[in-house]
Amino acid sequence: MRFSGLRVLREGLTGNKGWQPHWRDPEPKAEYDAVIIGGGGHGLSTAYYLAKTHGMTNIAVLEKGYIGGGNVGRNTTIVRANYFLQGNSEFYSHSLKLWEGLEEDLNYNVMHSQRGLINLFHSDGQRDAFVRRGNAMAVQGDDAVLLDRAGVARHLPYLDFDNIRFPVYGGLLHPRGGTARHDAVAWGYARGADRRGVDLLQNCEVTGIDIENGAVRGVQTTRGAIRARKVGIVVAGRSGQVAAMAGMRLPIESHVLQAFVTEGLKPCIDHVVSFGMGHFYMSQSDKGGLVFGGDLDFYASYAQRGNLPMAEHVMEAGMTLMPMIGKAKVLRSWGGIMDMTPDGSPIIDKTDTGGLFIDCGWCYGGFKAVPGSGFSLAHLMATGQHHAPAAKFRLDRFRTGRGLMDEEGTGSQHNLH
């Protein structure tokens, strides 16, 4: 089933009776060439690129719940390539290029909207830091425009520019940054993988990892044992728990991250706006809701709900920046479990167990990484070689201390990233 404007028109005129399910609901096979644990954005995109780019189609994605039920369907949907440090910079640049061709590639409308992202700064020192970041982005081949106060006012006239504590000095505009519809990304990759023969096994929780003579042989699941000589662990907030099934202790802490959405409003915010003096950012969804994101809860937890102090912090920061939002009613809030590394940068690597791979540590930045991460992990699983843009995402950097990518400059503290 292909999507096209003509198809939508025809279905609309004939009662929408011709649409088919986006993917099959197969029974697990006893053996696959590779299995991916975790049917989130990263697991699905890994399966898609394994099939599409490397011709591996005898593979399965094992998801303990339903496709799109994890962080891939819980995030604030921001897509950008404005990272500063080598290692991150080239990876996110590559991922954004994949985003830019994704809808055609998947034949699926993921509502990728490059509406522009503006990071505000509120002091001279912060301006210097953003100038450096903008230069790093330009060197990487990405787009960055430094805006002075008047320049920001042309784009975002509704901000409180003269707030006594945090006056707006200017902003760094990343025109190719924006948003995408999160669950459509999961559905698009799921459908693309299924069409290439990948089995998507929902309600299939991995409960054990079988290892013989130092090499992986398969997994135990709630739907029976499945043999495979290549296994990828791609389970985001559950990374520590699943890796422990293979006897590994990861340098990961899990923290809750919350988001909030207001009632639907007429279009009023047409960028992604990020506050420089508190962890607060905002965009307006296609349904009109204002979507706010904030900071992590600072203690480790596996709960998929947040706490009230962080809700208060987010609302306070939002009101400081744009007092007009005080009139909007917040409809919902939710949380997701973030897999946080000590340097805040991710891991895509082999493990000491033969055939066992790990992709984790995406923290609160992993939605934008969905295409790039899947592409790079598929490359590693299929060829045994690290994909160049992700070559620095090594697990051993936390053991040796060499090659850390501390993008936030906050040191090796999980909860500060």
Ligand SMILES: Cc1cc2nc3c(=O)[nH]c(=O)nc-3n(C[C@H](O)[C@H](O)[C@H](O)COP(=O)(O)OP(=O)(O)OC[C@H]3O[C@@H](n4cnc5c(N)ncnc54)[C@H](O)[C@@H]3O)c2cc1C
């Ligand atoms: C509130 C919030 C806002 C965010 N905002 C942004 C943003 O604006 N931009 C951005 O880039 N990133 C953002 N993120 C981060 C991003 O969502 C995550 O980094 C990314 O989605 C994680 O990868 P994933 O999609 O594969 O995770 P998930 O969707 O969580 O996938 C992991 C899957 O593994 C499954 N699983 C776990 N254990 C097992 C098991 N034992 N067996 C089988 N399956 C298992 C889970 O059920 C889950 O479906 C945000 C996250 C949150 C929570």
